[in-house]
C-alpha cells in the first residue's frame with residue numbers, strides 16, 4: 001500500500017492561505033486558522049475559528065455549516081489540484097517501475113487527459129464523482145475533528161479515492177502497453193514477411209467456420225500437409241486457426257493475398273493483423289464463386 005508522506009512543496013500552502021482568506025474571511029468575517037509547518041512538511045488546517053461580536057470583542061465561535069461547506073470546497077479543490085497529481089505519479093512509479101520514464105510519462109499524460117473528461121467514460125463512479133465524495137468525507141471529518149492534516153487525511157480516510165485512481169491508472173496503462181505489444185508484433189511479422197522470397201504469386205484465403213483453406217490461382221490447395229511446417233515451434237494445443245493462418249501466410253509470403261470473407265468467421269482478429277502486415281499486398285474479394293460456395 002502506498003502512503004503519501006510530506007508534500008514539501010509550497011504551492012498548496014499559498015493556495016489554501018489565499019482561499020481561506022479571500023473566501024471565508026471575506027464572506028463570513030471568520031478566520032480559519034491555517035497551520036504552516038516550518039519546512040512545509042505537512043499541511044494542517046485548524047477550524048477553531050474566532051470572530052468579533054457586535055462590540056468588536058473577539059469570541060470563539062462554533063463552525064457553522066456555511067463555513068464548513070466553504071472549507072470543504074476549498075480543501076477538495078486543493079486535493080484535486082495539488083495532491084492528485086502526486087498520488088498518480090507515485091502510483092505509476094510503483095506499479096510500473098519496470099517501464100522507461102518515457103513510457104511512464106505517456107501513461108501519466110493519458111491518465112490526466114482521461115481524468116479531465118467530464119463524462120463517466122467507463123470509469124468507476126468513485127472517479128468521475130470523486131469531487132463530491134471527497135467533499136463529503138472532508139465535511140464528515142471536519143465535523144468530528146475540527147482540524148485536518150491533509151496528508152494524513154488522504155492516507156487514511158480517502159483509500160476509496162486511491163483505489164479508484166489506481167483503477168484508472170491500470171486501465172490506461174493496460175491499453176497503452178497492449179497497443180505497444182500489438183505494434184511490435186505487427187512490426188516483427190512485417191519484418192519476417194519482407195525478408196522472405198515470395199513462394200507463390202497469389203494466394204486465395206477462404207475463411208470457413210472451421211478454419212480456413214488456401215488456394216493458388218489455379219485452384220490448387222496450397223501447402224496441404226506441409227501447412228504444419230509453418231507452425232513448427234507451436235505446442236499443438238496452443239495453435240488456433242488465427243495463429244495458423246498468420247504463420248502460414250507469412251511463411252508462404254505470397255506477393256498478393258485475396259481474402260474471401262463471405263461467411264461469419266471468428267478470425268476477425270487474425271484478419272486485422274494480416275491487413276496490417278500485408279498492407280497493399282492484401283485485397284478483400286468483393287464477391288465471387290469462392291465466396292458463394294462457403295455461404
Ligand SMILES: [Zn+2]
Nearest residue numbers: 260285288291
Ligand atoms: Zn470471393
